[in-house]
Amino acid sequence: MLKENLVYSSGVVDVSIVVPVCFENPLRRYAVEFLSYTLMSEKQILVPITAILGAYHIATRYLKVSRKAVKTILTGILETHSPSLYPRNDIDTAVNALDVATIYNIESWDGYLVALAISLGLKTIYTLDKELKKIKEINVVNPFPKETVREYHKYIVEILKK
Numbered sequence: 001m002l003k004e005n006l007v008y009s010s011g012v013v014d015v016s017i018v019v020p021v022c023f024e025n026p027l028r029r030y031a032v033e034f035l036s037y038t039l040m041s042e043k044q045i046l047v048p049i050t051a052i053l054g055a056y057h058i059a060t061r062y063l064k065v066s067r068k069a070v071k072t073i074l075t076g077i078l079e080t081h082s083p084s085l086y087p088r089n090d091i092d093t094a095v096n097a098l099d100v101a102t103i104y105n106i107e108s109w110d111g112y113l114v115a116l117a118i119s120l121g122l123k124t125i126y127t128l129d130k131e132l133k134k135i136k137e138i139n140v141v142n143p144f145p146k147e148t149v150r151e152y153h154k155y156i157v158e159i160l161k162k
Contacts, residue, residue, distance in 0.1 A: 010044040011124030011141070012086075012117045015054035015109070018047070021077075022059040022070045026151040030144045034126070039082035045126070046086040048116065052078060054109065063159050086116075093119050104135055114138055128152075 013035075020031035038045045052074050059065040078085065093115050101111030110132055113125050117138055124139045125132055128149060132140045142149060 009124050009139075010122050011046070011126055011139075012113050012120075012122055013038060013045065013047045013051060014113055014125055014127035014129060015051040015058065016128040017126050017143070018051050018055035018074075018077075019058050019063075020152065022055055022073050023063065023065040025155050026148050027144055030148060034143050035077065039077070039080050039084050041084065044120075044122065045084055046116075046120070046122070047077075047082075047084050048086045048089070048113075049078070050089060050109075050112070052085075063156070064162075100135070106131055106135075 017031060017034060020027035021035055035047070038047060056070055056074055059070045060067045093112065096115035096119065097108060097112035099111070100106070100114045101108045104111070104114075110129060113127070114132070114135055114137070117123065117125055123137075124141055126141050126143050128142055128144075130140070132138070144152075
């Protein structure tokens with residue numbers, strides 16, 4: 001179950017929320033539940049299509065998950081044609097993303113999430129990335145149980161050691 005009594009607000013979903021859907025791990029069921037909620041929600045919770053592509057890259061290149069399995073899962077998400085899947089990636093947002101990344105010394109992808117959220121008037125980013133908490137213009141929400149996130153991170157460390 002997702003965190004009980006947590007009211008999800010409009011926001012943007014980070015790649016770190018999508019990756020656990022791609023393979024068996026401690027967070028998978030929570031990630032599937034959250035993404036299902038997001039894709040069916042009437043709230044404006046957006047999943048940038050670039051997050052889907054980023055999840056493929058991370059799951060296959062770094063975590064060595066089967067390309068075919070990841071493709072099948074992520075294609076299934078895309079084929080929902082949910083209005084929550086955000087397709088736009090424009091130059092102004094990219095320029096703002098680079099500004100944010102430079103000012104806050106964060107990854108350009110994270111800068112993009114912040115710039116996108118701000119440009120759309122959204123205040124929340126759903127992520128496992130604690131580094132984004134230093135940006136005061138947004139709320140950072142980890143939608144998963146803290147203990148399960150710790151188990152997930154330990155699991156990922158073990159995968160990366162192999």
